Amino acid sequence: MGRGEEPGRAGIGRVKKERESRRTMAVKTVRLRPGETLIEMRGICKHYVMGDEIVRANDNVNLTIRMGEFVSIVGKSGSGKSTLMNIIGALDVPTSGLYLLGGEDVGDMTQNELADIRNRMIGFVFQQYNLLPKLNILENVELPLLYAHVSAEEREERAYRQLERVGLGDKAKNMPNQLSGGQQQRVSIARALAGNPSPAAGGRAHRRAGFEDQPADPGILPGAER
C-alpha cells in the first residue's frame, strides 16, 4: 500500500464528524482531547525480502488520526491492510518511517516496550474473538485490567460496566460457548474497551452487527468512552 490513488492499493476512509465529547483520555501522563493527534505516521514502509524480490507491503504511508475519529482502512486482498494494522497496533514495527502513538516513537521499541504500549493504549477486537473458554465473560473482559494491575474490585466494576454497554450485563456469568457468535464479538469489544485504550483495534468483523468469522486481523475502533 502506498501514497497514491492507484487501483488496487489500500486507502483510508474516515468519518469527518468528530464525536462531541469534552472528556479527556489518559495516555500515560499525556492527556489527549478530541481532535488532538493520536496516531501520526510519516513515510512508513514495511518491506519483506523474499529471495531476490522485495515485497513492498506498505510503501511510504502517511497517516494522521485524531482523537475521536472513526477511520477505516479499505483495499483489495494483498494491498497491505493487515501489515499496516499490525504496525498501528504496535504488534510489529516498520522497516522505515516514523510512527508516533500518543507522541511516543514506536519505531525503535523493544518487544517489552511494545507490549507495554499495547497494554496502555490499544484495545484489540479480533475477528476470531479470542475469548478464553475457561473464563466466564466477565472474567474475559477483566483480563486486560488484570495485566494492567487494576485492583480486583475495580476490575469487576469496570468490566461489568463495559458488558452493560454492549448489552450483555445479564450474561456476565455465562461461559463464552454459551453465547452466540455476535454476542461473543460484543464481549471482545467490551474487553477491548475495558482497558480505556486510546484507539481500540478491531477487525473487519466490527463493521456490522452480523459478524464475519475470519482470521484474526485487527482493525481500529474509536477511543473508548469513560
Ligand SMILES: Nc1ncnc2c1ncn2[C@@H]1O[C@H](COP(=O)(O)OP(=O)(O)O)[C@@H](O)[C@H]1O
Ligand atoms: N511476513 C511476510 N513476509 C513476506 N510477505 C508478506 C508478509 N506479510 C505480508 N506479506 C505480503 O505483503 C503484502 C500485503 O499483505 P497484507 O498486509 O496481509 O495484505 P491485506 O491485509 O491488505 O490483504 C502481500 O503481498 C503479502 O503477501
Ligand SMILES: [Mg+2]
Ligand atoms: Mg488482511
